[in-house]
Amino acid sequence: MHDEEFRRAARAWLAENVSAELRGAGGPGREHEAYRERLAFDRRLAAAGWTCLGWPVEHGGRGATLAQQVAFHEEYARAGAPARVGYLGEELLGPTLIAYGTAEQCRRFLPRIRAVEELWCQGYSEPGAGSDLAAVATRARLVGDEWIVDGQKVWTSLAHVADWCFLLARTGPPGAESRRAGLSYLLVPMRQTGVTVRPIRQLTGTSEFNEVYFDGARTSRDLVVGEVGEGWRVAMGTLAFERGAATLGQQVGFQRELEGLVSLARQLGVAGDPLLRDALARAFIGLWALRAHTLRTMAETDRHGPGQGASAVKLLWARWHRRLGELAMQVRGASGAVARAAPYDLDEWQRLFLFSRADTIYGGSDEIQRGIIAERVLGLPRQARG
Incomplete structure (x- = not known):
């Protein structure tokens, strides 16, 4: 076709x-x-x-x-x-299994992901390891034919509806691991007594993020993606897949938000304000520059495989979208600070402003993305971390 x-x-x-x-x-x-x-x-x-x-x-x-x-x-x-x-299974885990998984893992999981029969969540961030993924402390030990997982994950999107979690855990001897060595990429069933999910209430009043506690959670010995101890490499592959073609659809959504904001400015009679008009024009230009850069990065990835361009794309779209939320509050004026109904009924612009504050944090914070670009693209010395 x-x-x-x-x-x-x-x-x-x-x-x-x-x-x-x-x-x-x-x-x-x-x-x-x-x-x-x-x-x-x-x-x-x-x-x-x-x-x-x-x-x-x-x-x-x-x-x-x-x-x-x-x-x-x-x-x-x-x-x-x-x-x-089913986004996390389809766009993140599925490509990861195809690239790094065994034939048996692909046969077991891919058909159910494709049919949206099993839902997944991502167990990366922890209370002491947000975007600093190499600081993961969750540990898994092999007992017979099962991995026993103990630890805590946080900011786990959609964990409350997920059937499975793909997560990073330390599987090497304690004290003998470097920050990146000794990590393994495990597939863990969520619906078991050793897993507890607690919602995190966000600024928007909703709770799509969660804390997840693993207390003796179990998974089969063969549900390690890649080799034991090579989880860092597999996890980096997953992050590269995260910034794929769906990013362009996300930007169409951004365009729809921007067009809606322009319409709102006209309805409120503030579209003629020279400062607001300039800010809206800059947002429009920035979005099209973001699209052009994303298309170029995706074309390079398609030809040569994942590179570091995805980090620049994440930096660009996150900051652009956060600024759009701020611009929405400028357009709304003082009324934007008041919920439209008790106790906490927010309109779409208030939700945009509040949730977009997190855009520069989740999915790899700005600090981490800049570090990747500095070290792997510009060849600067690695940032010291505790």
Whole structure:
């Protein structure tokens, strides 16, 4: 199928299947919205062959080209289709298993991910190891044919609905590990007595992030992705996959937010203010510069494999989106500081402002991304860490 034919097919399917009730549901700060309906929609996507587009055909995907993947994500965003429930499995773990997993792991997990029958969460961050992933302290020890996992993860998105968690844990001898050596990448079932999930209430009043406690949690000996002790390499691969074609769809969503903010400025009669008009124009220019840079980075990744360009993309979109939230409050003026109803009913612009404060932290903080660029691109000395 040619790229434009692929785009037309995606547009037609979405136009027929995205209902008014689902349009715009979910997303950052709003993952509680229409959860069951969004899960059912994800499964309809799977049945129609619109999940796992970039996966190789032999692993159940469509083997879509990069251009086709970008087209789908753009059309998905333009259709106002709901936020995906199975994103972490499809976009992060699936490609990781294809790249680093065993044949048996792929047979066991990929079909269920593609069909959205099993949901996943990511166990990276910890109370003492946020974006500094090498400081992970969660430990797993091998007892017979099982790994016993003890530790705590934090800021774990959608852990409360996940069936499985892919996580980093220390598996080497205590005291004999360096920061990156001795880490292993484990697949751990969430629905067991050794796992406790506690929601974290956010500024938006919602709780899509969680604390997860592993207290003697168990998983099978063979559910290590890559070799034991090579979890750092596998985890870095997962992070590279995280910033794939879906990023372009995210930017279409950003464009829709910006257009809505311009409309709001006109409704409130502040669009003529020269400072606001300049800020909105700069936001528009910045978004198109971000898109151009993202496309170039993705093309390079498609040709040469993951590089460090993804770190620059994360820096750019996170800061752009956080500034958009701040700009929304400028447009709203003093009324933006007041909830529209008791006890804490926020409108879309207030949610955008509050949740986008975290954009420069989650998914790899600005500090960490700058460190990656400094060390691996510019060749500067490694930053000293405690």
